[in-house]
Amino acid sequence: MTIEIDKLTFDNNGLIPAIVQDDRTGKVLMLAYMNEEALQKTIDTKETWFYSRSRQELWNKGATSGNRQQVQRLLFDCDQDTILVQVLPQGPACHTGEETCFHKKAFEQATSSREVVQEVVDEIKERHNNPVEGSYTTYLFREGLDKILKKVGEETTEVVIGAKNRDKAEVTSELADLTYHSLVLMEELGVTVEDVKNELRKRRPNREVLRNE
Structure with a gap:
């Protein structure tokens, strides 16, 4: 640095x-x-x-x-x-125990979805580490890898069907389901969102090289 x-x-x-x-x-x-x-x-x-x-x-x-x-x-x-x-x-930034010092909302035009994936990841990890009776996520972890893989396969098929029907609402809903179950699978196998991001970053062309061509 x-x-x-x-x-x-x-x-x-x-x-x-x-x-x-x-x-x-x-x-x-x-x-x-x-x-x-x-x-x-x-x-x-x-x-x-x-x-x-x-x-x-x-x-x-x-x-x-x-x-x-x-x-x-x-x-x-x-x-x-x-x-x-x-x-x-490694923990909350604010002395009050809040995640961020900027937690008092003054104005909001619309709810931000920027952090929703990380929020879901954190909730999945919490259910994995601290099972809660009646929780669907807890149920998936209790059933194990084969059950999780079965759900990932089912949701993938649902995405394909929705896409073939060109139904945007259905595809959006099924992609959300697939994303959730994929995140559960990642937690089960110890794969993080950062791991996936880093893999995608490695596959991107070198933009500096392209600018110099």
Whole structure:
């Protein structure tokens, strides 16, 4: 992880705002401030370090709570006066116990579906680790791999039938069913969404090469 600290613009107090974002979901988790030392510690340790304006000292996110943030990448904006820190959170970002500090809704034009896949993944994992009587997901895990595979096959067939009928609503519904059962299968086999994303990324053409052709 490299960043040219001397090219960044710190304010008169030697601070720069750092926006922390969940690398998996894109959700903004918190806003804090770094000085040069906090930024360097973040680079060196691959964990987030900030400067507390009230206590006037460095602090390592999660050092006391255990809710650490593993840094995946650092980016800075076009004016070089704000840092974006993309992390894998090991727990809630907010001191209230909420996943993100930005949990108080002020306005919403429409419900966002951006994080729904990760939410379903988390719910499936919870049912796998903590079975609940009467839960369909718990039932699938209890029945085992053959049952899960049978459902994946059935839902795949339903998608094909809906597509042959050119029924958009039916295909949409069946694709949702197939996605859910595929996610259950992935949990059963230890395959993550990130594994699939990385595989897709490897299959993409090198855009830098294409631009130079």
